[in-house]
Amino acid sequence: MIEKMLTQEEFQDCFPQIARDLKKSELYTMLNSLERCEFDTGELVTRDGKTVDALYFVVDGELDCYLENNSDRFKLGIITKGQYIGEAAILDGGPESTTVIAASKTRLFKMTHDRFQQLRAAEPRLASTLLHAFCEVLIERIQSSDELLLRTLLKLKQDPDIFDTGTIREMFAVVCQQLHGYE
């Protein structure tokens, strides 16, 4: 029989920081707010530039993450267990900034935007714990890409003409990878 609900142990294993900060009753509410969904290899989870109505918690499997612009696509990295997809949209309702495609059979648990807004009203401490986790990830990513961005801009300032378009793209792509959490 397929477990529909994410177990407490699995959640603790995949998202220890969030689990640690939640009270037992909040953890229970959290698990009850998640809906299981599965994607097979090659299936699309989110599309760059399109809105998504849920936040996905990755529990099992691997997903490829791309920046996409019309027919041009650039791979940023791989998303694995313990990471989220769609946290930007849950905060501001804006479009996704990446395309995510399952690279293997993948098990995710999703929380719809509506459910998140309900939790903000009914369980503010739980919602704050989630927000805190997003903040930590964002701060870490923004900071780690700051130095790389500065270094890249200074290199170009020093001698802007020595780089061709391909090299420039590569230099900024590395910053973008870092910003998305990929070394």
Next chain:
Amino acid sequence: MDLGEFLRSIPDFDGLTDDDLTVLEKAMVIKSHDDGHVFFSQGSRSDNVYLILEGEVSVKRHINKQIAALRLKQMHRGELFGLYSLITGRRHEATCEAVGPVKTASLPGPAFKLLYDMHSPLTHHFQYIVTRQLMQDYRSLVGLLRNIIFSSDADEARNYIDMTKTRYLGSVELSETDAQKALASLLAGKKTT
């Protein structure tokens, strides 16, 4: 406009009740600051949450103490700053400085902590606002990088790079020597702050 009225006009505070906003209004202290006033420096501990009533505040992050700072953004009327450090107890990750005369309403750290520990909806809402602000910064940076990465030719890429330089390095022009020094220092891994 008095503070209460101003708080009620901020879209970010839409989700707060009248009682929450009255608590906030009573706990906040209004103050005027001169151009160049440093609200807090990168690496220092937090003491207040600030709401900009009038004027602008620049947010800079020093990567290399002597030369290079990234101008992360300019904050405007109705925006909050100083919050994340207060919530997490971490040192400030950036320096916030008045650009021209600035008027703020500040919430003293102990008052915020008290509200936070009481799980007041107010502080949870602040957490939501700060996370959203961070997300906007993130989106804005991704947008600039995306434009460069997907430029159709070298000229378009250079235009976007110039926009990125202006946005993050600011209007202060680095001399060739300064840029070389900063780069050499960064490449050598000498992080001075």
